[in-house]
Amino acid sequence: MKKTLKLQTRLTIFVCIVVLIALCITFFTISVQTADRVKEEERTTALRTAKLVAETPSVARALQTRKGLKELRDYTLDVQHTTGTEFVVVMDMNSIRLTHPDANKIGKKFTGGDEQPAMHGHIKTSTSAGTLGKSMRAFVPIYGKDKKQVGVVSVGISLNKIQDVVSHSLRPLYFIICVSIFVGVIGAVIVARTVKNIMYGLEPYEIATLLEERSAMLESTKEGILAVDARGKIKLANAEAKRLFIKMGIPTNPVDQDVNDILPKSRLKQVIETKKPLQDRDIRINGLELVFNEVPIHLKGQTVGAIATFRDKTEVKHLAEQLSGVKMYANALRAQSHEFMNKLHVILGLVQLKEYDDLGTYIKDIAIQQKTETSEIISDVKSPVLAGFLLGKQSYIREQGADLDIQLGSLIPNAADPAVIHELITIIGNLLNNALDAVAQMPKKNITCSMRFQDRQLDIEITDTGAGMSAADQARIFEQGYSTKGTNRGFGLYFTQQATENLKGHMIVTSEKNEGTTFSLRIPYEPKEENDD
Structure with a gap:
């Protein structure tokens, strides 16, 4: 080089x-x-x-x-x-x-x-x-x-x-010129050092390299990035941000535009004024759901602007739903495994005690109970994924010391779209988890899950014998992050609401203090044709 x-x-x-x-x-x-x-x-x-x-x-x-x-x-x-x-x-x-x-x-x-x-x-x-x-x-x-x-x-x-x-007249000028040269050299050194310090000691080629690397990182990230100055003027928008703008129907170049003109629901100006970040906000713009994070930019103690990172919520939600579904499946399998091991221990104990008559009676009771619980679900719920989930959830709740009564008012056909089943698992799983938490400290721990299919509508009702909720809590239970159960909670019902809206359904909550809570849902449900593979 x-x-x-x-x-x-x-x-x-x-x-x-x-x-x-x-x-x-x-x-x-x-x-x-x-x-x-x-x-x-x-x-x-x-x-x-x-x-x-x-x-x-x-x-x-x-x-x-x-x-x-x-x-x-x-x-x-x-x-x-x-x-x-x-x-x-x-x-x-x-x-x-x-x-x-x-x-x-x-x-x-x-x-x-x-x-x-x-x-x-x-x-x-x-x-x-x-x-x-x-x-x-x-x-x-x-x-x-x-x-x-x-x-x-x-x-x-x-x-x-x-x-x-003439020479005599110019003599003072010679002295002034010499002093000026000396001062100029000192000033040149000071200016050079000042510029060097402003540039953090970097050489021009190093700054160019950093700029290229920064541009490459910004353009390759899968999140939209928007930077504004102290007046709220957009100064930077990466490729993903521009792609999402086009998806929102905003084809114009956002640079040097007022952020409120481009994104009226943005709170970047508020972030600059309050100097406080806003995290994980959900906003909808022209039919596109986005997850927004907005943070102020501080430089030498001054707020000089703000940065927003945002992503298509559909992608985030699909990932969350997949993780939630996997967790629910894992919990159901673990509950079945624990229940099966407990029954094996009872059988082994009866064999060692040579209580063969009691062993026969116990096995007969297990078979009758298993047949009663599973036969209705297996015969009436035609989706193997949903049926397996309900059986697993029933075992898990029983393991937690509560009782889950699954009531099927009609045959539940398989869905034409497999994604609908995954959304239903998210909805039912979160509501059952919420009901289990509600009855955990109650003397009577009963949960009922009713399902009925009629006229291409699926009605779901989940009732618990918990302590119920106040009117103030009912007004906020679907807010992201809101929970009466402690920190890092308040996501289950939020995802349930989102999944219900995705299926174009609606949900009603009925609850009174010391009377329990009921979640009633009606969801459009397109059945799978019998001759479909």
Whole structure:
């Protein structure tokens, strides 16, 4: 794998380069502006000096009369020293110098040729090389009393001097630039470390890998996952969530939509406000039953959103029903096994005591009882699964010290749909378990299960001699998790209600204190044709 620089190093280098480029641009801009400003100031100084000399009466008089030239030269030297210019030269209309810092140049023609516009009455500045080197020059015409031009004065400032002034003006800037670079490097390191800490010390490729893994996990899970921000806007929906949305008739992309617009029965906003999770809620949306879990998202002590996980309840219920059915079958088989072993122990004891007459009577009574209990169920309940379940349940309840009386008012045909039998086992099994719990502490422990089939309707009635229920309990017994028997209870009657609704049946509860409880059900029941395999 190709080795790359760490994120912190790259950020430090990048920020340093940005700071350096910014400082270079700033330095260049300030340098140019400073140079222009200095040149403009020096040009103004040269022009003012030239105008001062040109407007001095003695200068024009000396040019006209050619008298007082020594005084004129002394005067220009004084002006030169006072203003700090390089030279102040007065020349006549033939460009012959009358004054010059170098006495040897006096009487000679002015060099450079840029004085000609001034000879025609124009004020002019220029940059040119003369006997004293390259300089910036200002030319101003000199007029006599009669307003006639008699000469030109030229004031020059050396370009080297201008450059020295510029360099001197920029010296503080050099110090500022150095300090700025130092501060920029420190700031770059701090920014790089801060970004690194914000990213939990991870490199970009590590973050990309985590993102890919997270996306893969979210998309592969069999539960719908929905994440919303603090305002209730949907920020994430995995593939399963979108599939369930389509199944609910919501084809739109939920991302960036208000969660209450997409799922009116969702309580994610309530979870965000209360900061309390809601677990295992059952909701129905457009005919689809879902099991919802909604929890808030906390980050650094703040609630920044919420996540909902949900699943098609049909799948959950099928699994629960399968587990419930298996448990009921296992309990029934265990009860039959225990009852059979108890009878074998009695028979063995009678054999060892050689009480053969009592043994014969006991076996005869068992045979008669077994024939009486099983023959009616086997002959009238045509579903082997349901018949076996009822017999097993009867043995189990007897083992618990109670009595189960199974009354069949008619022939119970086998169901055309095997799933109906499994739903019936869930319903009857949970109601019998509930009845057994109700009579557990009662002196009279009788349970009656009546079944009757007529006009494609199956009527089931289960009665117990328990303590009964109050009106308040009757109003809540079908709520998931509600129970008067302790914690981790309250699921049997809830599943019974759901199974009854799945079969499009209805159930009535009749109960009074100290009078027992009766569950009456009527369920549509399509019988299996006799010629069906």
